[in-house]
Amino acid sequence: NAGVTQTPKFQVLKTGQSMTLQCAQDMNHEYMSWYRQDPGMGLRLIHYSVGAGITDQGEVPNGYNVSRSTTEDFPLRLLSAAPSQTSVYFCASSLLGQGEGRAFFGQGTRLTVV
Amino acid sequence: SQQGEEDPQALSIQEGENATMNCSYKTSINNLQWYRQNSGRGLVHLILIRSNEREKHSGRLRVTLDTSKKSSSLLITASRAADTASYFCATDAVLNTGFQKLVFGTGTRLLVSP
DSSP states (O other): OOOEEEEOSEEEEOTTOOEEEEEEESSOOSEEEEEEEETTTEEEEEEEEEETTEEEEOSSOTTEEEOOSSSSBOOEEESSOOGGGOEEEEEEEESSOTTTSOEEEOOOEEEEEO | OOOOEEEOSEEEEETTSOEEEEEEOSSOOSEEEEEEEOTTSOEEEEEEEETTOSEEEETTEEEEEETTTTEEEEEEOSOOGGGOEEEEEEEEEEOTTSOEEEEEOOOEEEEEEO
16 A cells, blocks of 8 residues: 655756656545645645646746646656755645645655755 | 644643644635644645534544634644654645645644653
8 A cells, every 4th residue: 555656755956957756646546736845834836637637737836847647647847957946845646636635645855956 | 825824833742741733824714634744754644624613533633623713723632752743734725727725834843752
């Protein structure tokens, strides 16, 4: 019973590099989201998806892309990393919209951009 | 857009004592959730309380909701060292796309000493 799995757990990037953060869930949830967690700011929504093929922007989408080709996977792409993207990133999935019911979170990816 | 503010920011108690954390929010809600985050880990759902409920219990957890004051409290009774974590309240907010997202506060750091 894996739940939500994120990889990698840690990553260091140079400014301008690109990378993809992986997220997979095995609960057949339609709703998936990406959040970033910064000190003193709580978690902020980056992008979300309400099902395969359907994605949309959250509060802080600039510099990030997502796609949802399957129900299970929801990768987050950093197009050209910037120091301001240094953060801890969490993927979440839920059966209902995440304000409607319980959300399941991955363990997080700690990203440092130098 | 930060909706919830937890109080206190940090709380230090001894094992066996009760811990009370408070959350205030700004706009009307359909429900409020509490999550726990152990250091370096993802968030774990604790409890959800709907706007028409005033109190809810789950094991050693007791949550109250006062919609007239736009506030909630989380009480952990008979605290254990394993309860050491950060605790976040999260309220629902509907985006203009209809997606119901979670809006997190900045959390209360609880330290339970043996």
